[in-house]
Amino acid sequence: MQTETRFPVTVIVPTYRRPDRLVHCLAALTRQTLPPSQVVVTVRPEDTRSADAAQAFAEALPLDIVAVTVPGVVAAINRGIDHARGAVVAITDDDAAPHPDWLERIEAWYHADDRIGGVGGRDHVFHDGVPETGAARDVGRLQWFGRVIGNHHIGTGPARDVDVLKGANWSFRRSAIGDLRLNTRLRGTGAQVQNELDFSLRMRRRGWRLVYDPNVAVDHFPSTRHDIDRRGEAGFHPQAKENAAFNDTLALMAHFGPANRAVFAAWALLVGTSEFPGLVQGLRLALLRRDRHAAAKLRATLRGRVAGFRDGKTDRREKDGRETAA
Structure with a gap:
């Protein structure tokens, strides 16, 4: 080539x-x-x-x-x-x-x-x-x-x-x-x-x-994961969802500046996505999609988000101290 x-x-x-x-x-x-x-x-x-x-x-x-x-x-x-x-x-x-x-x-x-x-x-x-x-x-x-x-x-x-x-x-x-x-x-x-x-x-x-x-x-060819995260609805596990929400939050809190972090926190808690629901998406999953795990997904996501918001501040300070522009 x-x-x-x-x-x-x-x-x-x-x-x-x-x-x-x-x-x-x-x-x-x-x-x-x-x-x-x-x-x-x-x-x-x-x-x-x-x-x-x-x-x-x-x-x-x-x-x-x-x-x-x-x-x-x-x-x-x-x-x-x-x-x-x-x-x-x-x-x-x-x-x-x-x-x-x-x-x-x-x-x-x-x-x-x-x-x-x-x-x-x-x-x-x-x-x-x-x-x-x-x-x-x-x-x-x-x-x-x-x-x-x-x-x-x-x-x-x-x-x-x-x-x-x-x-x-x-x-x-x-x-x-x-x-x-x-x-x-x-x-x-x-x-x-x-x-x-x-x-x-x-x-x-x-x-x-x-x-x-x-x-x-x-x-x-997505295959079996040998942990609590089994992929898909049949394998839903609250701790896996909480872990994923924490990881998502940790990454974004470390990346965003103060203004974007505030906007992200408000959007994540109030709206969110079908994967990581906030209050609005949690209601949508329950009422429109009839997702039997809707409440559990919302609770697990919010637990992960709150933990990620807390730890993300520390993680950002540590990373900013280590990283310089290439």
């Missing part, structure tokens, strides 16, 4: 108790048009089946299997970053299968502009073999009052700068990462949702561009 000297690319795959999916992910990495210079698979010591599944690719891939003893994806990715040797660090989920030109497209973007610190793209989500449909031009954007627009899985159109990348399909320039790591204050013992929001916003505060390109693609 271009003639410049290639940047060596490290791929990090955090995994936990999904060896069959991991095999599909690693097999996809063997088919890359730009082969990875290093593949780091982070594995918990008790997850011997995943370690064995990864080891089967030792000859096909430049593989490093790295043990991580702390539960959660945050510790797993941080451990992977610590072991990454590439000038570009690409990260995907163990239940994703990158398209053959995934790394080639990612790597090319870092030649386009030295200010690009992160590149991600579309994750084509499949449920029981059936792809989700839809199309969105508005992707990965943080609105001034605190609502985060995702849509990474249905993004269309040309590449564009965004505020937030998605963890199933994201990458970073190693020099942009520097000493930055995923936030260990995020709650949860497994998925630790919203970790991408927190990390992406910290990269943006350092002055780096984040690019979303729908052609930088992976197929994503």
